[in-house]
Amino acid sequence: MATIASRLHQVRARIAQACAAAGRPVQSVTLLAVSKTCAAPRLREAFDAGQRAFGENYVQEALDKMAQLADLRADIEWHLIGPLQSNKTRVVAGQFDWVHSVDRLKLAERLSAQRPAHLAPLQVCLQVNISGEASKSGVAPADVPALARAVAALPGLRLRGLMAIPEPAADFEAQRMPHRALRDLLSALQTELQSVPLDTLSIGMSDDLEAAVAEGATLVRIGTAIFGARPAVG
Ligand SMILES: *Cc1c(COP(=O)(O)O)cnc(C)c1O
Numbered sequence: 001m002a003t004i005a006s007r008l009h010q011v012r013a014r015i016a017q018a019c020a021a022a023g024r025p026v027q028s029v030t031l032l033a034v035s036k037t038c039a040a041p042r043l044r045e046a047f048d049a050g051q052r053a054f055g056e057n058y059v060q061e062a063l064d065k066m067a068q069l070a071d072l073r074a075d076i077e078w079h080l081i082g083p084l085q086s087n088k089t090r091v092v093a094g095q096f097d098w099v100h101s102v103d104r105l106k107l108a109e110r111l112s113a114q115r116p117a118h119l120a121p122l123q124v125c126l127q128v129n130i131s132g133e134a135s136k137s138g139v140a141p142a143d144v145p146a147l148a149r150a151v152a153a154l155p156g157l158r159l160r161g162l163m164a165i166p167e168p169a170a171d172f173e174a175q176r177m178p179h180r181a182l183r184d185l186l187s188a189l190q191t192e193l194q195s196v197p198l199d200t201l202s203i204g205m206s207d208d209l210e211a212a213v214a215e216g217a218t219l220v221r222i223g224t225a226i227f228g229a230r231p232a233v234g
Helices: 004-022 040-048 059-068 070-075 086-095 105-114 141-152 172-192 209-214
Strands: 030-034 053-056 077-080 098-102 122-127 157-163 200-202 219-222
Touching (some): 040 059, 040 070, 053 059, 059 077, 098 105, 098 157, 105 122, 105 157, 122 141
Parallel strands (some): 053 077, 077 098, 098 122, 122 157
C-alpha cells in the first residue's frame, strides 16, 4: 500500500497539473488534508511529509487528535469542515483556526462571542447548499448575501469566503457546474462587500479536485486520496 507521503505527493501533482491547465499559479490553491476517522499517528506522518492544514468533521474526534498532536500545535492549522451544533461552539471557538460550515447567524454570533480575546479572529466560510438538496446543510444561495453581511460585521470572526459539498456528478463538465455557481456567488459578494477580503472558495474533494480548480477553487479538501478509503459508517 502506498505511503501517506507518496499519496500526498500524488495529490500535490494533481493540483499542480490542474493549475497549469487553468493557467493559475500553483500557490493559489491550498491543500487541506481531510483526516476524519484517521488516527493521530497518520496525521503526524502527513505532517512529516510537509502537510500543515488538517480538516476534521467531528468535534470530539478532532479534540482528541489535537491533544495527541499538541507538540505540533504552533505549526498546524485546524479546520472544522463538518456540521456544527450550537452546544459545541465554545470549544470550537477556542480550539480551531477555521470553520467552513457556518450556515446560520446564530452559530456565527456564538462563535464570535466565544472566540477567546487572545486569539486572532476565527476564519470562517459560509457553507452553501449549492445543489439544493433537501437533506444537506448549508444556507440557500438566495440567503447568502444577507448572512454574509451579518457575519462580516462580527468582531470575533473573519469571513473568508464560501464552501460547498456539491452532489456527486459523473463527468468533468457536470462536476464544474455547481463549482461555477459557487464561484459566481462569491464574485457577487466580492462586488457587494468590497471592504471584506473574500479570498476563499472551498470546493474540490478527491473525486472532483480538477473540476474545482478549473472553476477557481482556492482550497481543496482531500481525504481519501491522501489517507485511503475510510471505514464504512454504521
Ligand atoms: C470527507 C469530506 C471531504 C473529503 O472527501 P474525500 O472524497 O475523501 O476527499 C471533504 N469535505 C468534506 C466536507 C468532507 O466531509
